[in-house]
Amino acid sequence: MPLALALYQPDIAQNTGTLLRLGACMGIEVHVIHPTGFPFSRQALRRSGLDYLDHVALVEHVSFARFSDWCEAEGRRLVLLTTRAETSAYAFSYAPADVLMVGRESAGVPDDVAARADARIRIPMRSDLRSINVALAAAMVVGEAGRQTDLFQGLS
Numbered sequence: 001m002p003l004a005l006a007l008y009q010p011d012i013a014q015n016t017g018t019l020l021r022l023g024a025c026m027g028i029e030v031h032v033i034h035p036t037g038f039p040f041s042r043q044a045l046r047r048s049g050l051d052y053l054d055h056v057a058l059v060e061h062v063s064f065a066r067f068s069d070w071c072e073a074e075g076r077r078l079v080l081l082t083t084r085a086e087t088s089a090y091a092f093s094y095a096p097a098d099v100l101m102v103g104r105e106s107a108g109v110p111d112d113v114a115a116r117a118d119a120r121i122r123i124p125m126r127s128d129l130r131s132i133n134v135a136l137a138a139a140m141v142v143g144e145a146g147r148q149t150d151l152f153q154g155l156s
């Protein structure tokens with residue numbers, strides 16, 4: 001079971017498009033947790049020029065509660081990327097079945113959602129700046145988690 005990416009109530013269509021494309025190219029599932037901050041449908045994504053949609057395993061969840069149930073049922077560890085974690089994303093040991101979840105562009109995730117995560121990790125960055133773009137943060141961690149779990153061995 002390879003890594004998966006989860007987007008908690010994404011706000012910005014372009015970031016979601018970038019992450020769906022990353023999921024397609026890396027061969028990993030992308031889970032979108034509703035509600036989104038923009039009209040989200042395969043039709044709307046196609047209209048905005050996302051031509052990788054047919055190549056990505058996209059799974060939608062109507063709410064965080066349903067997504068959380070899915071993680072539990074599948075025995076998947078939920079790893080949250082957050083600026084408020086203490087553990088470095090580069091000191092963390094990833095497992096192949098981990099689900100890497102990013103927060104909303106506007107507000108990250110609420111405290112109860114952060115508390116539900118099995119682990120919280122942070123990409124080290126300058127302390128006088130707020131955060132990294134969500135799609136870039138996800139790409140950095142997919143890179144490290146993929147390296148540790150041999151994701152790239154199956155890719156050319």
Ligand SMILES: C[S@@+](CC[C@H](N)C(=O)[O-])C[C@H]1O[C@@H](n2cnc3c(N)ncnc32)[C@H](O)[C@@H]1O
Nearest residue numbers: 081082102103105107108122123131132134137
């Ligand atoms: C633009 S940031 C949101 C910032 C928001 N104010 C917060 O407090 O989380 C969007 C998402 O990108 C990810 N992110 C950005 N910078 C990060 C970092 N340095 N470490 C871990 N995740 C980061 C997180 O998942 C975050 O929820």
